[in-house]
Each structure stands twice: as C-alpha cells, then as structure tokens.
Amino acid sequence: MRKNMKIAVVLLLTVIAAGWCGTSRSQTSQTVPQLLSNIRSMGKIRVGLSSGFKPFEYKNESGEIIGFDVDIAKELANALKVELVIKDYGKYEDLVSALGGEIDLVISGMTRTLDRAFLVNFTDPYFTTGLMVIVNEKNTKIDNWRQLNAPGKKIVSVEGTTGQDVADKKFDKAKIIRAASDAEAVQMLTRKDVDAFIYDKPFIESLCMTHPNWKVLQQQLSYEVYSIAVPKGDMEFLVWLNYFISDLKLSGKYDELYTKWFSGLYCPPVK
Numbered sequence: 001m002r003k004n005m006k007i008a009v010v011l012l013l014t015v016i017a018a019g020w021c022g023t024s025r026s027q028t029s030q031t032v033p034q035l036l037s038n039i040r041s042m043g044k045i046r047v048g049l050s051s052g053f054k055p056f057e058y059k060n061e062s063g064e065i066i067g068f069d070v071d072i073a074k075e076l077a078n079a080l081k082v083e084l085v086i087k088d089y090g091k092y093e094d095l096v097s098a099l100g101g102e103i104d105l106v107i108s109g110m111t112r113t114l115d116r117a118f119l120v121n122f123t124d125p126y127f128t129t130g131l132m133v134i135v136n137e138k139n140t141k142i143d144n145w146r147q148l149n150a151p152g153k154k155i156v157s158v159e160g161t162t163g164q165d166v167a168d169k170k171f172d173k174a175k176i177i178r179a180a181s182d183a184e185a186v187q188m189l190t191r192k193d194v195d196a197f198i199y200d201k202p203f204i205e206s207l208c209m210t211h212p213n214w215k216v217l218q219q220q221l222s223y224e225v226y227s228i229a230v231p232k233g234d235m236e237f238l239v240w241l242n243y244f245i246s247d248l249k250l251s252g253k254y255d256e257l258y259t260k261w262f263s264g265l266y267c268p269p270v271k
C-alpha cells in the first residue's frame, strides 16, 4: 500500500513538473524573440535602410551603398562577428513593417518618435539633428519658413517621414506635396514644381553643396534624435545594442566616422 502511495506521488510530481516545463518552454519560444543569439548562430545580420539619404546611406557611382549609417552597420557586424547583409527599401515607411521578420534592425537616419515606439523599440540615440527647409532659386528672397506658409506656396516632404508630420502641422496655409522618396523630392525642387523642401538637416546641407543656387533657411523646425530600431519584445538585444553604441563612442570610432562623413558639410550664404 505504502509503495503504491509513493509511486502515485512520484507520478503526480512528474506530471506537474512536465506540465510546468512545457508551458514555460512554449511561452519562451512563442513570445520572446532571441535575436542576439539567432544572429550569432546564423552568422549574419540583416540591416534595413532606405538609400538616397546623404550622408547616411546613398549609392556611390558604382552603385554601392555607403555612408555614416553603413559604417555603423559594419562596426556592428564586426562586433557581433557576423556577415553584414544590407536590405535597401525604396519606401521609408516600409522599414518599420520589415522589422516583422524580414530584417533584424533598422539603421536609416530613423528619428525616434513616440508614435513609432508603439510599433518598435529604439536604442539610445546615436545622432542628434532636426528638420530644416531649403528653397530653390525661385524663392531666395525668403528668409524665414513662416513666409512660406502662404496660399500658392508648395512644400514637398517625403511620405512616412518626420518631415511630412512637421510640414502638415506647421504649414497649414501652403500646399503640402508628398514625394515617394528622397530622390523624387529633390527632382520636384529641381523642376521647380515646388518652392521648398523640408527634411533632415544633414541631407539639406548636402543638397545646398550640390545646388549652390538654393538657399537653406536658418531656423530649425524641430529637434530630433536618430536611434537604431529593433522589433518589440527583445530586451536582451536592445540592451546589447545600447552597450554597442556606448562603446562606439568610448573607443573614438564614433568621432572618426563623424569626421569622415560630416566635417565637409557647410552651406555658404546665398547672395
């Protein structure tokens, strides 16, 4: 009798333990992505970006994507000891949904916004900037962006970017045109289909260097930080990436890359 009791107790405990382990294991694999270990065991990291955004990610004459973000992605792959795979998206807004499985993270001059943070997680910032306005040769008499907020004026911004949000909020009297890409916005300003373009400061500054007849309006329209975006739910990965950003700065590598990509940016005043 006592022997039977013992067997029953052991059986019961085994069933409870198996059930408990079963639930915890399936919960782990279903709900917590393990990007850091997956990337290392696969031997590659898939970085999403949207090229055409100088000097962060753009194509050189031989069609290779280069820039500040690309160099950061290279450093990241080195630190993880894996191969770097870059996936270029034509539409900026596709980057957030690509984090659903197509890519491991986004390094693409992405502003950390509270709305995006409902959908993805952001690391600590790695760059501070904001939005500015550039006008074409038709509009060089304009000094202040408020003068552009008038009926008849056309302002271009890029679909799905912070430039579009701020244009919608600040330019309630002008007409806001949405370009599908960075290149399309530049084309519209070149063809004089629009009067002004609102976008991130470093890109605007790189434009004034190639278009000396255009004028950058001095006031900044917003203050923004760029962060690496990762899928939600993987705190382990986020913590490691924050250490990576901090180490990049401590080692002096960040300053080296900053000088390489930003030291030449300067807009001379337009007469």
Ligand code: ARG
Pocket: 049, 050, 051, 052, 053, 056, 057, 092, 108, 109, 110, 111, 112, 160, 161, 162, 163, 182, 200
């Ligand atoms: N910083 C802006 C944003 O997050 C625009 C970035 C555009 N970047 C690019 N790679 N095209 O909305």
